[in-house]
Amino acid sequence: MWVDLVVAVAVVTAGGGAGAPARSGGSAADESVRVARDGWHFETHKTRARFVPFGGVYYDPATYTTERFPRFLVIGGFNEERTDRHFAQIGGIGANLVRISLSTAIFSPEYRKIDQSAFNTLDRVIALAKKHGLRVILDPLVEWEGSAAWLAGGDRYTDEKAARGLEFLYSAYAERYRNEPTVFSYLLMDEPRVPWVTESMKLRFGEWVRREYKTEERLKRAWPDYPNEKEGWRSIVVPPDQNAPGSRRLYDYQKFREDLATALVKRLAAAIRSRDKNHLISLGNVQWVAPLRFAEPSLLTPSSYPAFSPSRIGPFLDYMHINSYNWWDGEIVTFTQAMGRFAYCKGKPVLLGEFSFTPDTVEGTKGSFSGYSAWAFYPLPSEPSLNYLFTASGELTKHGKAFAETAARVKSRALAFERAPDAEALSVDRMQWLTDIASGVKLYERYVEMCRGGRAVGLRMGGLQLQLPEPPLGRDQRLTNTLVGLVDRLQDLCGALLFLGTGGEAFGVRPRRQPPPGLLHRRQVRARAQAEEAVVRRKLRLLDCVRPASGGRSLTRSKSAGPLPGLDLLDRLPPRRGLTRSFVRGDLIDPIACGREVAAYHKD
Numbered sequence: 384m385w386v387d388l389v390v391a392v393a394v395v396t397a398g399g400g401a402g403a404p405a406r407s408g409g410s411a412a413d414e415s416v417r418v419a420r421d422g423w424h425f426e427t428h429k430t431r432a433r434f435v436p437f438g439g440v441y442y443d444p445a446t447y448t449t450e451r452f453p454r455f456l457v458i459g460g461f462n463e464e465r466t467d468r469h470f471a472q473i474g475g476i477g478a479n480l481v482r483i484s485l486s487t488a489i490f491s492p493e494y495r496k497i498d499q500s501a502f503n504t505l506d507r508v509i510a511l512a513k514k515h516g517l518r519v520i521l522d523p524l525v526e527w528e529g530s531a532a533w534l535a536g537g538d539r540y541t542d543e544k545a546a547r548g549l550e551f552l553y554s555a556y557a558e559r560y561r562n563e564p565t566v567f568s569y570l571l572m573d574e575p576r577v578p579w580v581t582e583s584m585k586l587r588f589g590e591w592v593r594r595e596y597k598t599e600e601r602l603k604r605a606w607p608d609y610p611n612e613k614e615g616w617r618s619i620v621v622p623p624d625q626n627a628p629g630s631r632r633l634y635d636y637q638k639f640r641e642d643l644a645t646a647l648v649k650r651l652a653a654a655i656r657s658r659d660k661n662h663l664i665s666l667g668n669v670q671w672v673a674p675l676r677f678a679e680p681s682l683l684t685p686s687s688y689p690a691f692s693p694s695r696i697g698p699f700l701d702y703m704h705i706n707s708y709n710w711w712d713g714e715i716v717t718f719t720q721a722m723g724r725f726a727y728c729k730g731k732p733v734l735l736g737e738f739s740f741t742p743d744t745v746e747g748t749k750g751s752f753s754g755y756s757a758w759a760f761y762p763l764p765s766e767p768s769l770n771y772l773f774t775a776s777g778e779l780t781k782h783g784k785a786f787a788e789t790a791a792r793v794k795s796r797a798l799a800f801e802r803a804p805d806a807e808a809l810s811v812d813r814m815q816w817l818t819d820i821a822s823g824v825k826l827y828e829r830y831v832e833m834c835r836g837g838r839a840v841g842l843r844m845g846g847l848q849l850q851l852p853e854p855p856l857g858r859d860q861r862l863t864n865t866l867v868g869l870v871d872r873l874q875d876l877c878g879a880l881l882f883l884g885t886g887g888e889a890f891g892v893r894p895r896r897q898p899p900p901g902l903l904h905r906r907q908v909r910a911r912a913q914a915e916e917a918v919v920r921r922k923l924r925l926l927d928c929v930r931p932a933s934g935g936r937s938l939t940r941s942k943s944a945g946p947l948p949g950l951d952l953l954d955r956l957p958p959r960r961g962l963t964r965s966f967v968r969g970d971l972i973d974p975i976a977c978g979r980e981v982a983a984y985h986k987d
Contacts, residue, residue, distance in 0.1 A: 412516065415564045415661045418701055422730035423753055423802050425702075428661075435800065436567065436734055436754030437793050438480030438517070442527075443469065444761040444775040453765040454527040458489045458504050467511050472777055473760055474515035477790025480567060480756060481512060482520040482736075487552060488529030494544070495551045502559060509565050518567035520756075522667070523556060524549075525573055540643040541583040550654040557659035568663035571651045573736075574706060576669065577640045579686035580621050584643075589619040591639045606632050624686045628819040633685060637817040640690035645699075648691070652699040663701040667736045668693065670707050673725040674816045674844065675718070675830060676823030677711040683821040694844070697728035702753070706737035710768075716747035717834045718827075723751030724805070725842045739770045742785045750803025750839055757786070808841035809833060816844075 414427040416434050425434040446460030447453070473481060483505075490501045512519050529535075537545035553569070560566045578584070596602040599616045603609055609632070614620045622633045652664050672689050676682050693703055705726040709718040723733050732753035738744060740757035762771045772783035779787075792798035809830050816822055833840045 412513075413564055416518070416567055416663065418663070418730075418732060423732050424800075425732060425753065434479075434518075435793055436480045436518070436756065437790055438473070438478040438755075439482070439740070439757035439772065440737065440759040441469070441473065441481040441483060442759065442761065442763075447764060453763070455484070456528055457484055458486070458501055459528055461504050461508065463507060463511070466508060467514070468777065469760070470511050470515040470517055472773060472779075474517055476772065476779070476783055476787035477794060478760075478786070479516065480518050480520065480754070481760075482522055482570070482756060483508060484525035484527055484573075485521065485523045486526050486528035487524065487531040487534050487549075488526070490523070491548065491552045491555070492531050494531075494533040494548055497552070497555045502555075509560070509563060513565040517565075519565055520568050520570055521556060521560070521566060522570040522573055523553060524571070524575075538578070538581050538583055540577055540647055541581065541587050546647060546650060550650055553651050553654045554658050557655040557657070557662075561659035561661055564661075566662050568665055568701070569655055569659075570704065570736075571648060571664065571666045571700075573667035574669035574689075575644070575666070575691060576689040577644050577691075579624050585619075585621055587643070588621055588636065588639050589617065591642065592619045592635065595635070606635075608632060622685075624684050626683070626685060626819045626821050628815065628822075630818050633818045634814050637685065637688065637690065640688075641692050641695055644690045645692075645695045648696045649699050665700050665702050665704040665734070666691065666696060668703075668705045668726060670705065670718075670722050672705070673722060673842065674811045674823050675721055675827040676820065677827065678824050679711065683824070685817070685820055687820055688817065693726045693728055697731055700731065702732040702734060703728060704734045704736040706758075707735060708737070708739065714831050715741070716744055717831050719744055720748045720751045720834065720839065721827075721830055721842065723748060724840065725844075727751075727802075739768075740772065740782055740786055741770060742789050745789055746798070747837070749798065749800050753800055753802075803839040805841035806838040807833065808843045810843040813844050 411427040411430055411432040411434075414429050414432075416425050417428055418424075419426040419431070419433070425436065426432060427434060442455040442457055443460060443462065443465055444455075445462070445465060446456040448456065470481070485505070489498065490505075491497050509519055531548070533548050534545050539545045539549060553571075556569065592602065593616070596605065602616070608630075611620050622630065622636050627633045648666060655662075655664055668691055669689055671682065671687055672691055672693065676687075681687065693705075697703065703726040705722045707719045707722040709715045712718075719735065719738060723735065727733050733751065734754045734756060735748070735752045736756050737758040738755070740755075745755055757772065758769060760772050762773075762775055763769070770780075770782040772780060772786050774780060789798065793800075809826065811826060816826070830840060830842075
């Protein structure tokens, strides 16, 4: 059965999941989890009971198939009896968190439509997790069971149809599970990577360059190699996937890739927050986002950088999530610590999302992570070298026994994950590294040397310290997340509304009366009106969708104010019931109240 889902436009912040036994009143298992006020730990929403994520990635080993590629049928091969047995085993060794991989072909095979039966199956999985005291990370973009046709043929970073389809699907998840405390968080993507070049990226890069440099003369001064053969202002050439230390063209292209990644993260996070303000949001970064490399040729090209910079995507996430594997040398603890140090953003806990479990790794990096999620509970036949916790038949491995012992220490607080301040930091020149990825080999060697003696060494990129000792936070972290998203959305909304020449009459809103002249000096009133009107007019010049007003009312009653342009669409909007609050202050449009009215209009 296909179900259309109507998604309302709103921006809210994420919060929620569940945790350990409550301190007082009620059960913490019935509460969602949020970031604690110290910005490093997790806690339940109401009772503020500490929750320490300690679990792993779950899939049913009986559903393994090599058809097309090695994979598991998480939803299509779901068996309630087996899953119940697996969750009982997982909970029995002290785990409290499982990550479930989901596919677009199963949940949204048709564009902007959901498959109700797939969600019903996921409901049963979540109910079984709740039965055994497990929290669930929903990972909606792992294509083990296939990519939907509307996504498989497009580029999610530059294809608007693909991006809108993902927004719709993520909103569907958020709408369905917004009141389900068993859900710990949504993982926007796992180990994403912006491709090096596609046809649409070529066009978008040209637009990005023209927007960045404004004129061809400025571009020539910035790029010594411009123009190349057959290159012009309207046909910018993408740099080859080769290291070119100090190349401004290559550096700009890496920044362009980061812009694409950040824009998609922002959109998907907003899609979830528009429907669910109770749960956390994160993104599973791959280890190659950090400026450390091994001497492996495939890791030394500019395209090996995924472009999901933690410092850029961090404002749209509630906690940071990074994976770490080291198959190249014996410095597993040091390399894993580096991932935690690099991924950290102030006020954001860090979860080690994937790693091959050993007690030494947890013990050696406990000052760099807020929680741990191992790969994986059950074996993946194509990766036999990893430390799985159970055999395919459900027998506990030696690594599973070590996991159970470590989980018991975590539960009893004998093993605590408190962030350790940096003893010192390795400073990395951002432009140098993004244009010469191979330099990461020497950076890694230097980092290992600095960590001798078990010291916590941070990473600094481009003069910006990404790992800082945590100052005490005086307000809830959720407020910060709210403001980040709200400011961006209000700029979009208010830019289209501030110039309304009708004074709000298009929405059935009447302006307030002018304050009595005696309250403010006339010159102050006039100066303030002219200053605010100048700001409005400056914003108007940035809008492409405006037309000259024909006899519209001026924004203010000041004699110096002329008529402002308006939008055809907004001029034609009929009056609506319920929109009675005035968003005009003394005939000056109030952008905050105006934005609320429009959000309410669309929600109705």
